[in-house]
Amino acid sequence: MATKVNRQWRLVSRPVGSIAESNFEWTQEPVPTLGEGQILVRNIYLSLDPTNRGWLNEGENYLPPVAIGEVIRGFGIGVVEQSRNVNFPEGTLVQGLLGWQDYAVTDGTNLSEFLKDPSIPLTAYLGLFGLIGMTAYFGLLDIGKPKVGETLVVSGAAGAVGSLVGQIGKIKGCRVVGIAGSEEKCRWLKDELGFDAAINYKTESVLESLQQHCPDGIDVYFENVGGEILDAVLKLINLRARIVLCGLISQYNATQLVPGPYNFVNILIKRAKVEGFIVLDYFNRAQEVLADLGEWYAQGKIKYRVDVIDGLENAPRTINKLFNGTNQGKLIIKVSEE
Amino acid sequence: MATKVNRQWRLVSRPVGSIAESNFEWTQEPVPTLGEGQILVRNIYLSLDPTNRGWLNEGENYLPPVAIGEVIRGFGIGVVEQSRNVNFPEGTLVQGLLGWQDYAVTDGTNLSEFLKDPSIPLTAYLGLFGLIGMTAYFGLLDIGKPKVGETLVVSGAAGAVGSLVGQIGKIKGCRVVGIAGSEEKCRWLKDELGFDAAINYKTESVLESLQQHCPDGIDVYFENVGGEILDAVLKLINLRARIVLCGLISQYNATQLVPGPYNFVNILIKRAKVEGFIVLDYFNRAQEVLADLGEWYAQGKIKYRVDVIDGLENAPRTINKLFNGTNQGKLIIKVSEE
Known part of the structure; x- marks a missing residue:
């Protein structure tokens, strides 16, 4: 199998005020060979959220700051393409802190599997049926x-x-x-x-x-x-x-x-x-929300919209839409095909 | 019976910054004849509290502002000297918003009777065993x-x-x-x-x-x-x-x-x-506090001190001790003898 290339956005300097594209570096590296217990996730959708901004500051936040040189932290949805972990077989849909990159190599910590309802679009799992x-x-x-x-x-x-x-x-x-x-x-x-x-x-x-x-x-x-x-x-x-x-x-x-x-x-x-x-703090109660929101959605009582921007390369210039208010719904970067 | 004189502090101007004695007027009026249902309370102790300051402002607070010309609002302890109200016979000890004056004439609204424990000094009912x-x-x-x-x-x-x-x-x-x-x-x-x-x-x-x-x-x-x-x-x-x-x-x-x-x-x-x-908001739960605090006090686990200043006439110049920190414990004005 040809070595896959992993394109990544990494932090090179902390933003002062709004995020500038120059705070990030666009790098590429080959996807490494998996170690025992690891999985390779191909990222499909990346969620852009106001909270991402706080993670780029030096100061304490509810998660540690992204270090200089690290891949930008971000929540997303992906699919397991290779697996050396019995908990995440190939083809499993996962969500979690996958980062601003094409592929995430991980032992599955902080990721959770999820079952897609065929009647619900995948992007909804970053919105109505996800953290939002x-x-x-x-x-x-x-x-x-x-x-x-x-x-x-x-x-x-x-x-x-x-x-x-x-x-x-x-x-x-x-x-x-x-x-x-x-x-x-x-x-x-x-x-x-x-x-x-x-x-x-x-x-x-x-x-x-x-x-x-x-x-x-x-x-x-x-x-x-x-x-x-x-x-x-x-x-x-x-x-x-x-x-x-x-x-x-x-x-x-x-x-x-x-x-x-x-x-x-x-x-x-x-x-x-x-x-x-x-x-x-509420991850262990996810089932409650899915039951109620699913019912309300099916009854037409809940509407939502998503604003999907194509291409990982556009993430840095897209995230400021959250702060200038030009997004039209849940802001999502499409990284690869579903 | 000779007509009693009621000395009172009334608001003449709203303080700007710290309370100045010139914001108050020292007036005297005869104690009126009681109407049906009214009682005459001789004020004994007047409690000076930080919250008093807020009541002197024009703006909304948790109680309406003291109006210009009104007697200054204040919490205190007194004894019923005359009564035309069966709920408050002569000799009853009462506490409530008695005001900065020698005597309060009231129908008993916002007053509550209390029984003094002989082992506890009366001032403690404005401190440890009161609102404080x-x-x-x-x-x-x-x-x-x-x-x-x-x-x-x-x-x-x-x-x-x-x-x-x-x-x-x-x-x-x-x-x-x-x-x-x-x-x-x-x-x-x-x-x-x-x-x-x-x-x-x-x-x-x-x-x-x-x-x-x-x-x-x-x-x-x-x-x-x-x-x-x-x-x-x-x-x-x-x-x-x-x-x-x-x-x-x-x-x-x-x-x-x-x-x-x-x-x-x-x-x-x-x-x-x-x-x-x-x-x-907690008045209806006063008994809980008295039980616990009384026990702790009897066991020597709770100490408190009071700072009693003699004379209603000294109230305006005394209240600023709360704000410059020169009071030594619960600040109380002694209005008349127990």
């Missing part, structure tokens, strides 16, 4: 604990997670108000996904629009963004509001320390709860 | 949920609430580190109250000292202060840390918006929980 779906589901229901009739506000509402959060909120009987960054996104939230209201933070005063669309105050806030939007929400929270801190994308590219919310004292006055949430 | 004790007890145990072997950090540790929080933390098997504002206070915390360590934030780097005294990180933080101390703590919190947001005294006198903690993102990274807490 789990993030929305457990973040909203376990941390946010929305009750029928309560008002739920979601920032980053047109994003992969936010759009699911809002729809699950509607299923659970909440009034749902989304905050997004364009008229097109706001229309999609209202007209297609059934949000009660959507606020374009680029053209509206978020505080005034929230006051208008949340006449009974805010009970649950699902936070993907941070900054001024968080401050506006904190002004309007009700007694015992729950704030699910899932992301703070507005500050991931910051080059200096960003202050916390100026209305922090309202957490005290309103006896509110702010709780950090990372989906990694 | 309940605040420390429920805030730490219900919100902070400390476990044996965990590290608890308390700010405002030599204050009325903080000193109890630390002692309860020791009873519950925690490593307890207090942050206070003088060498004398730090010595008291360590030598008298059994704290494992105490940090003088006026002379030490709080971050460096916390790193030294919390080698296993911070699991529970009881927050009375805010500002830079909160930021230092957030840098060192462990996974799933609990932050009890009980007070933010460092910003109560602020004349402009104060930013939230710069390390806010660590709440997300560490999946920590920040929860606001106000003791008003």
Whole structure:
């Protein structure tokens, strides 16, 4: 068998502010011969997520930083092409931290096998039926604990997670108000996904629009963004509001320390709860989410969209779409054919 | 019966920054004749608490602001001297929002009767066996949920609430580190109250000292202060840390918006929980606290101190002791003889 070439994106310098393509190096190396217990995974889809940005910083994060010279860390889906590991026979579909490369050689640590439902496209396993779906589901229901009739506000509402959060909120009987960054996104939230209201933070005063669309105050806030939007929400929270801190994308590219919310004292006055949430902690409960989301999807109650960009070589210039808001749904790089 | 004179402190202007005596007016009026259902309470002790400051601002708080011209709101202990209310016969000891005045005329709303244990001084009912004790007890145990072997950090540790929080933390098997504002206070915390360590934030780097005294990180933080101390703590919190947001005294006198903690993102990274807490929500559970605190006090496991200043006329100039840290224990104004 001819030696396969593994194209890889490696970190050469840590981004200051937004990711620049020059922070990465495009390298090639032959795929090594497998050792006992190892498998060779051909990567098919690579998930681009806001959290990737944090892994490139030097500082401590919930995972160790990507080291200089290392392949960029990323979650993806692939298929086992060669195996010296009985747990992962050839042909097995796997998901996990496969990295920004054509092939991953691994002993299977941090990978999990999954069975594809023939009626569900493979990309959905990086979205609705993957980490994104789990993030929305457990973040909203376990941390946010929305009750029928309560008002739920979601920032980053047109994003992969936010759009699911809002729809699950509607299923659970909440009034749902989304905050997004364009008229097109706001229309999609209202007209297609059934949000009660959507606020374009680029053209509206978020505080005034929230006051208008949340006449009974805010009970649950699902936070993907941070900054001024968080401050506006904190002004309007009700007694015992729950704030699910899932992301703070507005500050991931910051080059200096960003202050916390100026209305922090309202957490005290309103006896509110702010709780950090990372989906990694919920892996052992994946079956719960698949059952509910699968049912809602089959009933047409949940819609989602994916934004698939072809070619591993395009990953560095594509990831900034998450930060400038030009992605149209869950952002995915197609690395090879299914 | 000669008409009694009621001396009162009334709000004439809202403080900008620290409370100035000129914000208050010292007035006198005759005690009115009681209407049906009313009682006349002679105030004995008036509790001075950091939360009093917030009530003087115009903005929304957890209670409505004191209106211009109104008697200053304050919690206190008094005795019923006249009664036209069968629920409060003459001689009954009561506690509640009696206000900065010699006498309160009320229908009993927001007052509660209490039975004094002859072995416990009356002032203790404004401290250990009152709102202060309940605040420390429920805030730490219900919100902070400390476990044996965990590290608890308390700010405002030599204050009325903080000193109890630390002692309860020791009873519950925690490593307890207090942050206070003088060498004398730090010595008291360590030598008298059994704290494992105490940090003088006026002379030490709080971050460096916390790193030294919390080698296993911070699991529970009881927050009375805010500002830079909160930021230092957030840098060192462990996974799933609990932050009890009980007070933010460092910003109560602020004349402009104060930013939230710069390390806010660590709440997300560490999946920590920040929860606001106000003791008003726990009134119906007062018996629990009295049983436990009473037992611990009788066993000598809990110590506390009170700082009693004589004379209602001294209330305005005394309350700032809370903010400059010159009080030596629970700050109380003695209004009349027991």
